[in-house]
Amino acid sequence: MKRRAMVLMKVLAAALLTLWFSNVITTPNTAHAQGAIGQPAGDPTGATTGTAADVPVKDAKNPTLTEVMETVGHNRIAINFVWTLLAGFLVMFMQAGFAMVETGFTRAKNAAHTMSMNFMIYPIGMLGYWICGYALQMGGVGAISVLGGTAPLNSEFTLSLFGHTFGLFGQKGFFLSGNTYDVGVFALFLFQMVFMDTAGTIPTGAMAERWKWSAFIVFGFFMSMVVYPLFGNWVWGGGWLATLGKEFGLGHGHVDFAGSSVVHLVGGMAALAGAIVIGPRLGKYSKTGESIAIPGHDIPMALAGTFILAFGWFGFNPGSTLAGGDLRIAVVATNTMLAGTGGAVFAMFYVWWRLGKPDPSMLANGMLAGLVAITAPCAFVNSVSAMIIGVVAGFLVVESVLFFDRVAKIDDPVGAISVHGVNGAWGVLSLGLLADGAYGDGWNGVSGTVKGLFYGDASQFAAQCVGTLTCVVFVFVSFYVFFKVVDALIGNRVSAAVELEGLDIPEMGALAYPDFVLGPGTPMGSGSAIVSSASPAPASLKPVRGDAI
Amino acid sequence: MKLVKCIVRPDAVPDATSALERLGVSGITVSDVRGRGKRTRPIGDFRGVKYERFLSMSMLEVIAPDDLIDDIVRAVIDHTRTGEFGDGRVLVIPVEEAYSIRTRQCGAA
Numbered sequence: 171m172k173r174r175a176m177v178l179m180k181v182l183a184a185a186l187l188t189l190w191f192s193n194v195i196t197t198p199n200t201a202h203a204q205g206a207i208g209q210p211a212g213d214p215t216g217a218t219t220g221t222a223a224d225v226p227v228k229d230a231k232n233p234t235l236t237e238v239m240e241t242v243g244h245n246r247i248a249i250n251f252v253w254t255l256l257a258g259f260l261v262m263f264m265q266a267g268f269a270m271v272e273t274g275f276t277r278a279k280n281a282a283h284t285m286s287m288n289f290m291i292y293p294i295g296m297l298g299y300w301i302c303g304y305a306l307q308m309g310g311v312g313a314i315s316v317l318g319g320t321a322p323l324n325s326e327f328t329l330s331l332f333g334h335t336f337g338l339f340g341q342k343g344f345f346l347s348g349n350t351y352d353v354g355v356f357a358l359f360l361f362q363m364v365f366m367d368t369a370g371t372i373p374t375g376a377m378a379e380r381w382k383w384s385a386f387i388v389f390g391f392f393m394s395m396v397v398y399p400l401f402g403n404w405v406w407g408g409g410w411l412a413t414l415g416k417e418f419g420l421g422h423g424h425v426d427f428a429g430s431s432v433v434h435l436v437g438g439m440a441a442l443a444g445a446i447v448i449g450p451r452l453g454k455y456s457k458t459g460e461s462i463a464i465p466g467h468d469i470p471m472a473l474a475g476t477f478i479l480a481f482g483w484f485g486f487n488p489g490s491t492l493a494g495g496d497l498r499i500a501v502v503a504t505n506t507m508l509a510g511t512g513g514a515v516f517a518m519f520y521v522w523w524r525l526g527k528p529d530p531s532m533l534a535n536g537m538l539a540g541l542v543a544i545t546a547p548c549a550f551v552n553s554v555s556a557m558i559i560g561v562v563a564g565f566l567v568v569e570s571v572l573f574f575d576r577v578a579k580i581d582d583p584v585g586a587i588s589v590h591g592v593n594g595a596w597g598v599l600s601l602g603l604l605a606d607g608a609y610g611d612g613w614n615g616v617s618g619t620v621k622g623l624f625y626g627d628a629s630q631f632a633a634q635c636v637g638t639l640t641c642v643v644f645v646f647v648s649f650y651v652f653f654k655v656v657d658a659l660i661g662n663r664v665s666a667a668v669e670l671e672g673l674d675i676p677e678m679g680a681l682a683y684p685d686f687v688l689g690p691g692t693p694m695g696s697g698s699a700i701v702s703s704a705s706p707a708p709a710s711l712k713p714v715r716g717d718a719i
Numbered sequence: 720m721k722l723v724k725c726i727v728r729p730d731a732v733p734d735a736t737s738a739l740e741r742l743g744v745s746g747i748t749v750s751d752v753r754g755r756g757k758r759t760r761p762i763g764d765f766r767g768v769k770y771e772r773f774l775s776m777s778m779l780e781v782i783a784p785d786d787l788i789d790d791i792v793r794a795v796i797d798h799t800r801t802g803e804f805g806d807g808r809v810l811v812i813p814v815e816e817a818y819s820i821r822t823r824q825c826g827a828a
Contacts, residue, residue: 279775453730667803670730679764681772687751688729688775 247318249494251353254317254361257489261364264482265292265371270475271538272375275466275531275584279672280379281682287374287381291390295370298394299363302344307399308362309340311407316493320354326408334417337409339400361489362406365433366398368486372437373649375584376445377662380452380669383677385662389444389652397648398436401641405432411640414633415616421602421630423614424637427502428490430546430597435641438591441582443649448662450581452669461576464583469530476534480510483541487548498549498609505548505556506541512560513540513567521568532568535585539567542593547601550620555604562600563593595638602634720817720826721788723795724810725779726752731799732777738794739781748780759805776807782817 213219225241227233269288276284310326313319325341343350346359370393374386404411405426415423426432456462466472487506488499517536522528540560547559570588574580580587603622610620621627656662663669668676672688675681727735729751736747753773755761763772783791792809800806818825 453733670728675761675763681763684763684765684772687753 246495247316250316250318250492251357253494253499254357254489254492257485258357258361258364260482260485261361261368261489262292264364264368264479264486265289267475267478267482268368268371268375270478271472271534272371272378272475272584272586274468274470274472274475275375276378277464277672278467278683278686279674279688281467281674282678282680283383283673284374284378285682286678287378287383287386288371290387291370291374292367294387294390295367295394296363298391299366299399300346300359301395303366303394303396303399304346304359304362305341305343305399306339306395307366307402308358308407309342309344310337310403310409311340311358314354314358314492316491316496317354317357320352320358322349322352322355323358326403335410335413337403337407337413339403339409340407358492361492362402365429365486366394366402368429369398369433369437369440370394372434372586372590373441373444375586376441376582377448378583379673380448380663381444382661382664384660385656388656388660392652393440397440397645397652398432401436401644402432404640405637411633411637412614414636415614419629420633420636421627422610422616422620422633424598424633424640425550425601425605425610425613425620425630426546426598426637427549427601428487428545430542430544430594430601431637431641433594434542434545434590435594435598435638436645438587438589438594439642439645440649441586442580442591443646444653444662445580445582445587447650447653447657450579451583452666454581455579459579461579466531466583473530473534476537480507480537480541483510483545487545491549501609502548505551505553506544508553508556509540509544509548509560509563510537511540512557513537513543513564516561516564517568518564520565524568524572531585532571535567535571535589536564538589539563539593542590543597543600545594546597547604549609550601550605550622552606552608555600555606559597559600559604563596566592566596595642598634598638599631602631605630720782720784720814722812722814723779723781723783723788723791724808724812725781725795725799726754726776726807726809727779727795727799728801728805728807729775729777732779734798735779735795738798739779739791742787742790742794744781744783744787744791746781750778750780752776752778756805756807774805782814 222233223230225233225238227237265288269285272288273281273284309323311320311323313321313324323340323342326337327339327341329336329338342348343355343359346356370390373389373393374381377386403409405424406412410417411424413423414420424431451464454462454464483506484503488503491499491502493499514533514537517532517539518528521532521536540563543559543563543566544556548556551559567585567588570592571582571585574582574587582588601620601622603624605620605622605625605627607619607621607625607627611618613620621630623631653662664673664677725735732749736749739745739747753775755773759774761772761774763770779795781791788811792811795809816825
């Protein structure tokens with residue numbers, strides 16, 4: 171053994187020496203010019219890679235200005251494409267974050283089901299969005315100059331009322347076919363699709379541990395083909411909320427940079443309607459209406475998922491410029507992380523003081539709340555405002571989780587309604603208060619920058635209020651009716667027996683953790699009425715003797 | 720003095736323990752166990768191939784004086800029974816001696 175090791179060491183030393191010598195000998199020869207033996211030169215510093223020789227021209231000695239301009243223009247748009255696509259890839263990975271947060275905050279006996287919902291909303295949502303969602307949302311957006319035009323998306327269905335035009339939905343881009351077979355249109359599709367999926371995966375958290383798989387699939391299509399695209403069109407597709415500024419003089423219309431309302435408030439309101447219609451999980455509330463804790467089975471998983479989401483947010487917000495050449499992305503990215511910090515730190519201290527311990531699930535929700543809230547205003551506020559927005563979000567998320575759990579008695583296993591609904595609304599409203607007028611010249615076709623109430627433009631705040639109210643009413647009512655119809659047709663909820671056993675085997679046919687014993691998942695001594703739904707409640711402690719005892 | 724072993728559905732544990740507490744039985748050992756019954760032999764399916772799996776159950780163990788045993792058994796059955804297959808078992812086993820480690824005392828309590 172010892173001799174073998176010695177031999178190995180010698181061989182390794184010889185190899186290293188050879189490598190070093192070859193570098194010492196060859197470096198001076200190849201640094202600047204062709205080596206003596208005709209080897210192509212390397213460029214270790216990168217200083218000579220990418221020169222005028224890389225600009226395609228017909229005659230290298232007499233390049234024309236047009237030729238140079240073409241290359242510059244192409245590069246400008248190429249940077250924006252690469253930026254938008256990469257940001258979209260980051261947002262796509264947020265699906266993994268959502269899956270881990272929601273599965274970690276729920277019980278082991280439903281883990282395969284919860285994870286599968288978060289997994290399948292991605293392809294189901296995408297299918298629906300490709301069929302008609304994208305066309306309804308962006309089919310009339312017109313030319314987006316930073317992506318070099320998207321000109322084929324030129325048909326918006328509008329209504330004319332009282333001398334004003336109301337854009338309702340787009341009509342181009344179904345199946346991404348016809349003349350929408352275009353690079354700009356495809357890049358925009360990828361970016362918008364992953365945003366829609368984020369909204370789609372929010373209600374799976376609020377309705378987890380009791381949602382029938384078939385009903386969930388119907389929901390996935392309804393979200394991606396109807397509700398999300400319509401509201402998205404009104405804000406981002408040139409619809410009537412975007413034109414509130416042009417038509418009614420309300421600031422720049424409803425401004426939502428990256429989707430506090432379009433993505434998060436939509437998801438949060440769908441979650442609220444769903445949680446109300448489907449009802450609380452068995453054992454969540456005692457007979458006297460007292461809230462009973464149902465701890466999640468994997469807090470480390472949930473916190474790791476939160477990190478993935480916070481990372482993905484660097485695609486979500488800065489990517490929404492759709493332009494890598496718009497250097498405001500530095501402000502957007504920094505504001506995003508600052509608000510997440512404000513949310514997490516404030517939520518930690520607040521829940522520590524309020525409930526006695528810095529509860530890990532509230533740390534995660536605090537950071538997510540800050541990130542959700544900054545999503546709309548991230549491009550329009552300064553760093554102090556971003557921190558304030560995050561801090562307020564940290565406060566709101568703790569109070570609203572407690573409110574929905576204890577007062578409203580709406581069972582939301584992961585806090586989706588509070589994180590995405592409440593803070594989505596706060597995010598768009600905060601833009602109307604704190605936008606500082608440094609950015610957004612010509613936004614939604616209104617000249618001048620975007621200013622909030624505290625910076626002199628009260629009408630911008632009015633536009634934000636109209637947008638928020640519209641979102642709350644439209645999305646909540648749509649989904650409340652939708653879930654009621656599904657309830658009547660196929661049912662939203664699994665049977666009590668399935669819920670007690672865990673949804674993994676009855677709904678999915680596979681356990682998340684087949685090698686482990688699954689515990690009660692409910693704390694001891696809560697005295698809840700868990701079994702009473704399946705059997706008559708015991709009349710007294712000394713019952714009549716039955717067949718045996 | 721007897722040892723009562725109750726193998727019950729995991730979801731029924733809170734109801735069973737609170738019923739036992741009302742009878743004055745506060746010391747309980749709870750373990751998570753797996754098994755199957757005469758009529759509950761669950762079949763798993765992994766990528767189309769079947770396998771026999773076990774149900775997750777919870778086992779409560781309490782030690783009590785003889786005159787309490789009947790009440791304990793009834794309370795556990797009343798508070799955990801659904802009437803479906805897979806409700807579990809209650810076993811009563813005689814105990815010779817039981818010591819408390821802290822007090823060195825012998826006895827049920």
